Amino acid sequence: MATQILMPALSPTMTEGKLSRWLKHVGDDVRAGDVIAEIETDKATMEVEAVDEGKLAQILVAEGSEGVPVNTPIAVLSVNGEAFTAAPVAAPSPVATPAAPKPAPAPEPVAAPVADKDWGPTKPTTVREALRDAMALEMRRDSNVFLLGEEVAQYQGAYKISQGLLDEFGPRRVIDTPITEHGFTGMAVGAALNGLKPIVEFMTFNFAMQAMDQIINSAAKTLYMSGGQMGCPIVFRGPNGAASRVGAQHSQCYASWYAHVPGLKVVSPWSSADAKGLLRSAIRDPNPVIVLENEILYGQTFDCPVDDDFIVPIGQAKIERAGSHVTIVAFSVMVGVALKAAETLAEQGIEAEVINLRSLRPLDTDTVVASVKKTNRLVTVEEGWPYAGIGAEVVMRVIEHAFDWLDAPPVRVHGLDVPLPYAANLEKLALPQPDWVVDAVKKIV
Amino acid sequence: MAQAAEARKRGKSKEPAIDRDQLQQAYRSMLLIRRFEEKAGQLYGMGLIGGFCHLYIGQEAVVVGLQMATGPGDQVITSYRDHGHMLACGMAARGVMAELTGRSGGYSHGKGGSMHMFSKSENFFGGHGIVGAQVSLGTGLAFSNWYRGNDRVSLTYFGEGASNQGQVYESFNLAALMKLPVVYVIENNKYGMGTSVDRASASKDLSKNGVPWGIPGLQVDGMDVLAVKDAAEQAVAACRTGKGPFLLEVKTYRYRGHSMSDPARYRTREEVQMMRTQHDCIENARHKLESLGVEETAFKAIDDEVKGIIQDAADFAQSSPEPAESELWTDVLLEA
Numbered sequence: 001m002a003t004q005i006l007m008p009a010l011s012p013t014m015t016e017g018k019l020s021r022w023l024k025h026v027g028d029d030v031r032a033g034d035v036i037a038e039i040e041t042d043k044a045t046m047e048v049e050a051v052d053e054g055k056l057a058q059i060l061v062a063e064g065s066e067g068v069p070v071n072t073p074i075a076v077l078s079v080n081g082e083a084f085t086a087a088p089v090a091a092p093s094p095v096a097t098p099a100a101p102k103p104a105p106a107p108e109p110v111a112a113p114v115a116d117k118d119w120g121p122t123k124p125t126t127v128r129e130a131l132r133d134a135m136a137l138e139m140r141r142d143s144n145v146f147l148l149g150e151e152v153a154q155y156q157g158a159y160k161i162s163q164g165l166l167d168e169f170g171p172r173r174v175i176d177t178p179i180t181e182h183g184f185t186g187m188a189v190g191a192a193l194n195g196l197k198p199i200v201e202f203m204t205f206n207f208a209m210q211a212m213d214q215i216i217n218s219a220a221k222t223l224y225m226s227g228g229q230m231g232c233p234i235v236f237r238g239p240n241g242a243a244s245r246v247g248a249q250h251s252q253c254y255a256s257w258y259a260h261v262p263g264l265k266v267v268s269p270w271s272s273a274d275a276k277g278l279l280r281s282a283i284r285d286p287n288p289v290i291v292l293e294n295e296i297l298y299g300q301t302f303d304c305p306v307d308d309d310f311i312v313p314i315g316q317a318k319i320e321r322a323g324s325h326v327t328i329v330a331f332s333v334m335v336g337v338a339l340k341a342a343e344t345l346a347e348q349g350i351e352a353e354v355i356n357l358r359s360l361r362p363l364d365t366d367t368v369v370a371s372v373k374k375t376n377r378l379v380t381v382e383e384g385w386p387y388a389g390i391g392a393e394v395v396m397r398v399i400e401h402a403f404d405w406l407d408a409p410p411v412r413v414h415g416l417d418v419p420l421p422y423a424a425n426l427e428k429l430a431l432p433q434p435d436w437v438v439d440a441v442k443k444i445v
Numbered sequence: 446m447a448q449a450a451e452a453r454k455r456g457k458s459k460e461p462a463i464d465r466d467q468l469q470q471a472y473r474s475m476l477l478i479r480r481f482e483e484k485a486g487q488l489y490g491m492g493l494i495g496g497f498c499h500l501y502i503g504q505e506a507v508v509v510g511l512q513m514a515t516g517p518g519d520q521v522i523t524s525y526r527d528h529g530h531m532l533a534c535g536m537a538a539r540g541v542m543a544e545l546t547g548r549s550g551g552y553s554h555g556k557g558g559s560m561h562m563f564s565k566s567e568n569f570f571g572g573h574g575i576v577g578a579q580v581s582l583g584t585g586l587a588f589s590n591w592y593r594g595n596d597r598v599s600l601t602y603f604g605e606g607a608s609n610q611g612q613v614y615e616s617f618n619l620a621a622l623m624k625l626p627v628v629y630v631i632e633n634n635k636y637g638m639g640t641s642v643d644r645a646s647a648s649k650d651l652s653k654n655g656v657p658w659g660i661p662g663l664q665v666d667g668m669d670v671l672a673v674k675d676a677a678e679q680a681v682a683a684c685r686t687g688k689g690p691f692l693l694e695v696k697t698y699r700y701r702g703h704s705m706s707d708p709a710r711y712r713t714r715e716e717v718q719m720m721r722t723q724h725d726c727i728e729n730a731r732h733k734l735e736s737l738g739v740e741e742t743a744f745k746a747i748d749d750e751v752k753g754i755i756q757d758a759a760d761f762a763q764s765s766p767e768p769a770e771s772e773l774w775t776d777v778l779l780e781a
Binding site: 006008009010011012014032033035044045046047048049051070071146172177178180182183184185186187188189190191192193194195196213214217218222223224225226227228229230231262263265281284285286287314 | 483484486487489490491492495496497520522551552553554555556557561562563564565570571572573574575578580581582583584585586587588589592611612614615616618619622700705706708710714721775776777778779780781
């Protein structure tokens with residue numbers, strides 16, 4: 001029996017090489033692992049090791065030959081001492097050529113927007129209480145759910161979101177961590193891969209940058225890379241964006257960072273109902289979900305449904321104020337800014353429709369597009385930087401789905417494209433204010 | 446090793462006889478991994494495997510010795526040099542090889558590749574391409590055992606190249622604080638790609654890297670499968686009885702380059718030859734088995750069986766179809 005030795009590919013990109021030297025000669029015994037030849041590419045000189053054992057029967061490509069294509073037979077090995085016959089050995093079947101990649105699917109047709117269910121009676125609740133209640137309800141419901149993070153247990157939460165949870169659920173389910181985001185995030189992701197449902201509280205999302213690799217490479221991609229075997233049911237939550245006078249490193253909006261990544265879901269609540277309903281959905285979701293909260297909203301009070309089953313589905317925006325002249329799309333703390341602007345505009349006879357996105361990935365394109373088809377004008381409002389931001393994404397979706405309905409170019413209102421300054425006057429100049437939104441609307445109405 | 450021997454002496458009055466069947470089984474497992482990797486190298490050379498491909502040849506005794514000390518339900522997680530771990534965990538050679546060739550019959554339907562493969566049923570948690578990431582993840586597997594209150598242990602492998610990463614020490618701290626059942630296994634093959642451990646690590650005895658956290662450690666001869674098994678039994682027992690994490694530095698050697706495209710000019714051919722001819726784990730096991738009376742026909746039978754499995758895997762990996770185009774869009778998210 002004879003075996004052909006083929007010109008090997010020694011790197012992911014090699015297509016041909018020079019056969020620079022034979023280290024074995026015709027008639028030599030060859031053992032698996034023996035170096036039989038040296039090959040040069042433009043990058044390196046590499047050794048070719050024998051895979052099979054036998055006697056080198058024939059050299060087909062002389063040393064010094066250049067430009068030898070990968071997979072060319074370079075020698076013949078007779079195996080098991082059997083005589084070599086010159087009978088042609090079948091060439092290996094060629095590697096299947098991958099089909100030309102298909103273009104990305106066209107944007108899906110938009111459907112009619114879905115309205116929120118009526119959940120009945122409400123009571124005034126702070127966003128802080130709403131988040132705590134959501135975690136407590138879900139922890140009672142599912143023993144696999146637990147909370148970990150810095151100061152979440154004995155300190156009762158750096159922002160008091162986890163107040164009372166240690167008392168009710170004990171130290172196995174409410175866990176203080178050292179200030180080591182990279183390590184504890186990786187640990188939580190590992191626990192989720194094995195079927196637990198961690199809620200990771202980041203004291204602020206600024207610190208989650210230290211754990212970015214685990215969030216993106218481990219949590220978001222493992223389901224895909226495992227062919228659907230290994231999901232990662234985990235929630236990453238905490239305050240996002242600017243607080244007040246804490247400077248550049250503690251004041252950044254990460255919405256577009258996370259929303260960029262397939263394999264993640266991203267929500268960003270504004271009201272107490274958003275906070276409670278979205279966090280409950282996030283905890284129940286079998287995928288990694290990023291919950292971008294806002295420190296300034298924690299103490300604000302909103303009416304929140306009291307129904308024990310109250311929940312807000314991920315991917316559904318909410319029309320906070322109906323109007324017919326312009327659509328204002330916002331999320332998180334900017335929903336409040338947009339509503340204030342809408343009041344001012346109303347005094348001037350302009351009725352703005354304010355959409356609270358609530359979910360950033362998936363994004364409720366249907367609700368936005370239906371609104372723009374009615375108002376024919378669009379303004380987006382976000383606290384983050386404009387470059388490749390959420391506003392840019394919303395505008396593009398409207399262009400894809402409702403270009404012909406637009407009567408004016410869309411306008412983006414956003415935080416200024418600078419690291420956030422500390423000085424009170426400069427900070428105010430850098431973050432969107434209601435009058436910025438009013439001015440933007442008046443440009444196009 | 447000395448400590449392992451010491452522990453053994455304490456437990457029993459005399460050295461236990463080597464269990465011939467167990468060693469023979471280990472020999473077969475190591476041979477299976479070696480032949481698999483040789484075949485993978487060959488298929489790579491033919492252009493049937495793409496991208497990065499990190500072979501385990503030379504290091505087989507590490508994972509085989511460790512697996513001999515584990516029980517059902519224990520978890521395994523490692524880096525990108527992962528083919529050996531998968532076979533040792535009981536994953537089918539066919540599915541692993543077909544993943545290497547990017548075919549639908551692969552463990553990840555061709556969507557993961559050499560560095561990203563998983564098997565929930567065999568408790569193998571990957572297969573991770575980012576150096577060191579699996580160390581925190583493996584600590585999380587141990588956390589899940591702690592949370593559930595079971596006695597399962599997480600075997601978390603990494604190379605000496607990852608051993609000085611920040612997240613490794615963050616994980617040591619968490620595991621020691623919470624007494625998590627994790628065996629950290631440093632596979633010290635002397636070279637993190639082209640940089641020798643002497644040039645990369647100020648700490649010279651890596652088994653002591655857990656000392657500040659009170660994590661006990663052992664240095665083990667990773668070319669001796671029974672020495673690895675002995676040390677692993679000690680480490681696993683400590684974890685199982687709630688004593689917290691344990692660190693093993695297993696001294697080993699890879700015969701091939703870091704990946705397929707590494708010409709390995711940072712070490713001499715003599716160094717590699719010396720390890721291959723004098724310290725090879727499979728030859729070592731074979732000599733021991735011969736001295737225990739195992740005959741040539743038995744070796745031949747193992748050889749033939751392994752060859753058959755590998756040839757079948759290679760055939761399957763070439764005949765299994767490429768994933769359907771629809772696979773592109775599946776497994777991004779689970780249905781909520």
